[in-house]
Amino acid sequence: MKPISQLLATLSAQEIQLRSTLFLAPCTTGGQVCTRISGLMYSFRPTPASFTGWGWFQPLNAQTAQVIEIASPLVVDEYLKRLPKFHLRLIFQLRDLIWLAYPSFEGDMQQRLSRTEDLLSQEFKNSVQPIVVHLVAEGQPFDQILARRQGKIWWFHELDRLADPRQAESLRQALHQGTAPAELQFSGLTPEMRTAYQLAFATTFPTPQPEQRLQAALAMGGGTLHSFQDQGDYWTVEWHTRDGQHHVSAIAKADLTVLSAGICLSDLDQDFDLQSLVGVVEQRDE
Numbered sequence: 001m002k003p004i005s006q007l008l009a010t011l012s013a014q015e016i017q018l019r020s021t022l023f024l025a026p027c028t029t030g031g032q033v034c035t036r037i038s039g040l041m042y043s044f045r046p047t048p049a050s051f052t053g054w055g056w057f058q059p060l061n062a063q064t065a066q067v068i069e070i071a072s073p074l075v076v077d078e079y080l081k082r083l084p085k086f087h088l089r090l091i092f093q094l095r096d097l098i099w100l101a102y103p104s105f106e107g108d109m110q111q112r113l114s115r116t117e118d119l120l121s122q123e124f125k126n127s128v129q130p131i132v133v134h135l136v137a138e139g140q141p142f143d144q145i146l147a148r149r150q151g152k153i154w155w156f157h158e159l160d161r162l163a164d165p166r167q168a169e170s171l172r173q174a175l176h177q178g179t180a181p182a183e184l185q186f187s188g189l190t191p192e193m194r195t196a197y198q199l200a201f202a203t204t205f206p207t208p209q210p211e212q213r214l215q216a217a218l219a220m221g222g223g224t225l226h227s228f229q230d231q232g233d234y235w236t237v238e239w240h241t242r243d244g245q246h247h248v249s250a251i252a253k254a255d256l257t258v259l260s261a262g263i264c265l266s267d268l269d270q271d272f273d274l275q276s277l278v279g280v281v282e283q284r285d286e
């Protein structure tokens with residue numbers, strides 16, 4: 001066993017080495033920066049804590065590292081080139097410098113990740129999933145980018161200059177026009193592009209919740225929703241007409257078609273949807 005004085009001297013030397021080290025690292029909002037020093041992995045809280053981006057850091061102690069300066073694009077480029085490269089397509093921004101993206105080539109992604117044994121790779125063996133990309137410095141929805149993988153983290157590298165910009169523009173235009181994913185069509189459209197578009201469409205035009213759908217349909221016809229119960233493929237809906245009359249109807253979930261109006265419609269119930277049913281009932285009562 002080494003004498004205590006020798007151990008203290010070793011620790012002191014390590015601390016001096018630690019504080020004299022300057023290292024390059026990416027930093028996300030609220031995250032930590034990591035580096036390997038003398039074979040040991042260190043994680044530090046950055047100061048200032050608000051720093052986001054690529055920077056040169058110097059440890060103040062074993063827990064905190066100070067930002068010395070912002071790293072130049074050339075240095076960042078050299079750092080990223082050492083990491084595995086993947087083609088991804090941006091979908092939408094989650095928050096500052098963080099985007100959701102989708103692989104541009106599903107087969108290539110699965111094949112390459114199948115060669116590694118980490119947890120993330122195991123998840124991709126079953127199905128390709130959207131990816132959270134950090135420090136995205138430029139780009140618009142549906143732009144194709146080059147991303148680099150470092151463990152479980154994906155870093156933005158640059159826009160893919162070889163990608164056809166017309167494809168991204170076609171996707172953006174379709175989303176602006178509200179084109180349904182099933183109706184999306186243009187030259188060069190790939191299954192991966194369609195999947196990315198579906199994810200963006202679902203966020204831009206979210207499917208209303210059952211109560212919102214029923215309330216909206218009744219309101220357009222002049223009625224109001226009292227309550228509803230889930231019956232599998234349909235809802236039992238209790239609602240009121242403008243003059244307060246109470247009705248109970250069975251309404252299909254798929255398209256709000258009337259399965260049973262709760263009143264006699266001469267077996268024509270399914271000729272109406274919930275919105276038109278309100279008017280039919282009120283006209284009958286006049």
